[in-house]
């Protein structure tokens with residue numbers, strides 16, 4: 135079993151209310167063996183990492199992504215969501231081969247590792263290739279085959295969704311978990327959606343779904359069913375005994391927020407994508423007041439452009455402060471917890487990751503403080519939430535494996551990845 139000792143770093147455990155302290159962290163195999171002011175290992179260590187001038191904190195957890203859409207980064211911007219999706223993304227996605235999805239996911243994984251994300255929730259197609267990329271990149275992920283019921287496919291998409299669950303749950307040394315992924319209320323009519331909900335309940339499979347992202351979605355569902363999108367899911371039994379990961383939840387009425395109050399799971403707030411597509415501001419303060427778990431995600435790079443979770447951290451707290459004219463809302467520690475342990479709850483991995491604690495899986499990052507914008511150090515939570523960017527991450531560790539050290543990838547060949555991604559991305563968007 136490999137033993138790695140990180141010495142002399144500032145440690146942010148992200149356990150509620152716990153103050154930062156300077157100390158050491160011992161990793162044995164996949165897990166954190168010890169955290170403390172000065173560790174004297176009882177057995178020889180294989181690697182010592184000097185953490186002086188660094189902050190160790192839990193890896194960030196991206197609760198909503200379509201990693202493979204990294205191939206469509208900065209290809210189609212400044213459009214309304216439905217134009218962006220129908221006229222640009224779906225035609226490009228129609229050309230995607232399984233190999234494209236593999237390399238697109240690897241590109242997303244490389245960006246996430248380089249910016250301090252260790253786990254992500256993903257919804258896409260060709261999920262065998264997404265899972266393979268998760269396995270190869272060393273990341274942790276919760277994967278779901280996105281299912282749209284707009285035309286009859288003879289059950290192909292659902293077969294693939296179940297194949298993913300049956301084949302990949304627990305794979306890659308437990309780094310991969312799975313969910314069911316009905317895409318959104320406007321792409322999933324009542325009958326197939328209620329079948330998925332019942333299946334999820336009977337097999338205890340969590341659900342990942344987009345909800346109430348735009349005003350247009352609210353109008354569409356009102357016209358079709360005379361309900362809000364949230365009522366539509368609620369009445370179909372979505373929130374009865376199912377763990378549900380809701381992406382966006384921007385347009386919720388007061389009554390909608392109350393309906394979600396007792397839900398298992400919670401909401402991935404994706405503020406950069408919501409801002410860029412002009413969708414609106416999710417009622418984060420109100421959801422938190424009702425006890426709803428709110429984590430953070432990026433959505434795909436096709437809309438958000440970047441998968442840097444530090445951008446989401448800033449946008450999330452700034453938006454709540456601005457919307458309510460109250461700078462005390464979402465203080466630094468709380469928004470950092472949203473990007474770590476609260477997101478972990480949404481992926482049902484909070485017993486393993488999301489805080490730094492002896493016995494948990496060693497998913498953590500080292501952030502370099504030796505930079506002008508990271509000095510002086512008064513309040514570490516504030517410094518990281520309001521000043522750090524993904525480029526300040528020096529080292530990324532998942533399941534005890536070092537995936538990036540001194541900003542160099544250890545599992546990814548960047549030259550090969552860049553070549554594959556460039557060539558494939560050009561083909562996908564040609565003529566669109």
Ligand SMILES: CSC[C@H]1O[C@@H](n2cnc3c(O)ncnc32)[C@H](O)[C@@H]1O
Nearest residue numbers: 200223257258259280281317344434
């Ligand atoms: C069927 S796989 C997932 C599907 O979702 C699309 N998608 C990406 N971003 C969004 C978004 O913000 N709202 C709705 N749908 C989105 C993606 O292009 C895939 O087709």
Ligand SMILES: [Zn+2]
Nearest residue numbers: 344381433434
């Ligand atoms: Zn999405």
